[in-house]
Amino acid sequence: MSDTSEDKTGVFDARALHRQPCEHCGGTGQLRIDSENINENFEVEKQTVITECPTCAGAGFVAAG
Secondary structure (H helix, E strand, O other): OOOOOOOOOOOOOHHHHHOEEOOOOOOOOEEEEEEEEEOOOOOEEEEEEEEEOOOOOOOOEEOOO
8 A cells, every 4th residue: 555645644733732612512512402392192202402502613612712
């Protein structure tokens, strides 16, 4: 096998050590919203909605301020 310019070396970005985790999602980049609904048989249906955090746009970190 030969090396090509498309091979990845896994370069580590040291700036990642000093970023602040997003306070809204806890650094996960996702928000989880628990919901309960009552169906037509009067049974409680529970579900969890997972969505991208709007504060950090799914990155998990906020810009240094």
